[in-house]
Amino acid sequence: MSAATTDWTRRTAAELADALAAGEVTSVELTRAHLDRIAAVDGDADSGVHAFLHVDAEGALAQARASDERRAAGAPLHALDGVPIAVKDVLATTGLPTTCGSRILEGWVPPYDATVVAKLKAAGLPILGKTNMDEFAMGSSTEHSAYGPTRNPWDLTRIPGGSGGGSAAAVAAYEAPLAIGTDTGGSIRQPGAVTGTVGVKPTYGAVSRYGLVALANSLDQVGPVTRTVLDSALLQDLIGGHDPRDSTSIPQELPSLVEAARQGATGDLTGLKVGVVTELSGEGWQPGVKARFDETVALLVDAGAEVVEVSCPNIVHAIAAYYLVLPAECSSNLAKFDAMRYGRRVLPAGVEAPSAEEVMRASRDEGFGDEVKRRIIIGTYALSSGYYDAYYGQAQKIRTLIARDFDAAFEQVDVLVSPTAPTTAFKLGEKLDDPLAMYAGDLATIPANLAGIPGISVPAGLADEDGLPVGFQVLAPAMADDRVYRVGAAVEALLARTWGGALLAQAPELEEVAR
Numbered sequence: 001m002s003a004a005t006t007d008w009t010r011r012t013a014a015e016l017a018d019a020l021a022a023g024e025v026t027s028v029e030l031t032r033a034h035l036d037r038i039a040a041v042d043g044d045a046d047s048g049v050h051a052f053l054h055v056d057a058e059g060a061l062a063q064a065r066a067s068d069e070r071r072a073a074g075a076p077l078h079a080l081d082g083v084p085i086a087v088k089d090v091l092a093t094t095g096l097p098t099t100c101g102s103r104i105l106e107g108w109v110p111p112y113d114a115t116v117v118a119k120l121k122a123a124g125l126p127i128l129g130k131t132n133m134d135e136f137a138m139g140s141s142t143e144h145s146a147y148g149p150t151r152n153p154w155d156l157t158r159i160p161g162g163s164g165g166g167s168a169a170a171v172a173a174y175e176a177p178l179a180i181g182t183d184t185g186g187s188i189r190q191p192g193a194v195t196g197t198v199g200v201k202p203t204y205g206a207v208s209r210y211g212l213v214a215l216a217n218s219l220d221q222v223g224p225v226t227r228t229v230l231d232s233a234l235l236q237d238l239i240g241g242h243d244p245r246d247s248t249s250i251p252q253e254l255p256s257l258v259e260a261a262r263q264g265a266t267g268d269l270t271g272l273k274v275g276v277v278t279e280l281s282g283e284g285w286q287p288g289v290k291a292r293f294d295e296t297v298a299l300l301v302d303a304g305a306e307v308v309e310v311s312c313p314n315i316v317h318a319i320a321a322y323y324l325v326l327p328a329e330c331s332s333n334l335a336k337f338d339a340m341r342y343g344r345r346v347l348p349a350g351v352e353a354p355s356a357e358e359v360m361r362a363s364r365d366e367g368f369g370d371e372v373k374r375r376i377i378i379g380t381y382a383l384s385s386g387y388y389d390a391y392y393g394q395a396q397k398i399r400t401l402i403a404r405d406f407d408a409a410f411e412q413v414d415v416l417v418s419p420t421a422p423t424t425a426f427k428l429g430e431k432l433d434d435p436l437a438m439y440a441g442d443l444a445t446i447p448a449n450l451a452g453i454p455g456i457s458v459p460a461g462l463a464d465e466d467g468l469p470v471g472f473q474v475l476a477p478a479m480a481d482d483r484v485y486r487v488g489a490a491v492e493a494l495l496a497r498t499w500g501g502a503l504l505a506q507a508p509e510l511e512e513v514a515r
């Protein structure tokens, strides 16, 4: 790899777009640089970052060539035309496998593109490949992937977060300038926090879910994973908007997010009212997380914001409610993986003419991992007659109370802030046998999904005790995604002065491994 090639992987998407527009580089060169980087550091299930489950070098280069030809012909181009991207393996892609990190979908190649994928293709972004994830997005570490975990580029013995650890690690390791993630309870924001990248969960319904393999339909949202807030804004402006093919898609335009990010980057927050959520203020969390959070809040005050403390008392029940609503929805969603129509079919051993039920049982037994089975069992129980009111019904009521807490809070303040996650990246294997400990890490991210509001995680520096990234979360009312971008960009700009440039530049260099 030449030095110049390495350089292109270090640029932000906005910088790459400028370089393409200025004729300094071609999309083929950029795409090849990222493919080289993937080949050098991504490795496989046993070594390297392992952010990708499938790399599509040929497809990406063909898309890059087409982009270069359009540019040469003077055709109208999208701002990100020619800038490569990685896509979480939970979105349908024609011609490329979509496994959702599960054995049950091993080898499945969808016959259609998710709306988000179709938009990326139409805008000319070469798709580098599909990124690793916890099976069906269930998890906070990618250790529940059936294809082996992704490793955190800051320390390969640690988790990159989950479920979208592959997308975050790919961006953090300079394997892709942009990635698509999905966030049901934090799967974009928490990986962002622990890898030092930016992750955004848009307002529920702001980005189409058509072609997204649903984990929990009422919570899932597709969103950007990038290294800067401006890059996330460019990407959400592209993938967002109404889609008649998704019945929950909002038929209303969001304000320009790029404009909001540019405004925030001035670092002036005069007149903004910020609420620190009492229940998520970081008290009792990892000291380095709390310290970086408090310092960032102080910077907001210096930038002219008024900061008050706001209580959202029902948030303390968020995890309990989520881990009933989600299993209920996913147990129903996953019923479709019956090995009859598509996906992996396993014939039961020793049965000569197995019935459909026996094939389904064998396929689901072998095709699903432990965490998926756990949630299917919990969800089936919670929805069963006699228990519905006691569990699912109660959880839905708590959900409403949490949404009301946010409504009341946003009458007092413009945005709410908290640390994104209670700890920095933990060691691989540390929480694998303790599901409740794994779930507890979602405390700060889940409430936004339950309420349908937007949230961003922005890098807030490194924890003193382990030198690992900490995330700062900004939440805003539904449809006010521009506020999370404005404040997120301000935090980024104010903090860049503190640590002297890009946080990721401080990550250790990755050793080259064969892929």
Ligand SMILES: NC(=O)C[C@H](N)C(=O)O
Residues within 6 Å of the ligand: 137, 138, 139, 140, 162, 163, 182, 183, 184, 185, 186, 187, 188, 215, 326, 442
């Ligand atoms: N899917 C998500 O957003 C992640 C969350 N940790 C979960 O396991 O449900």
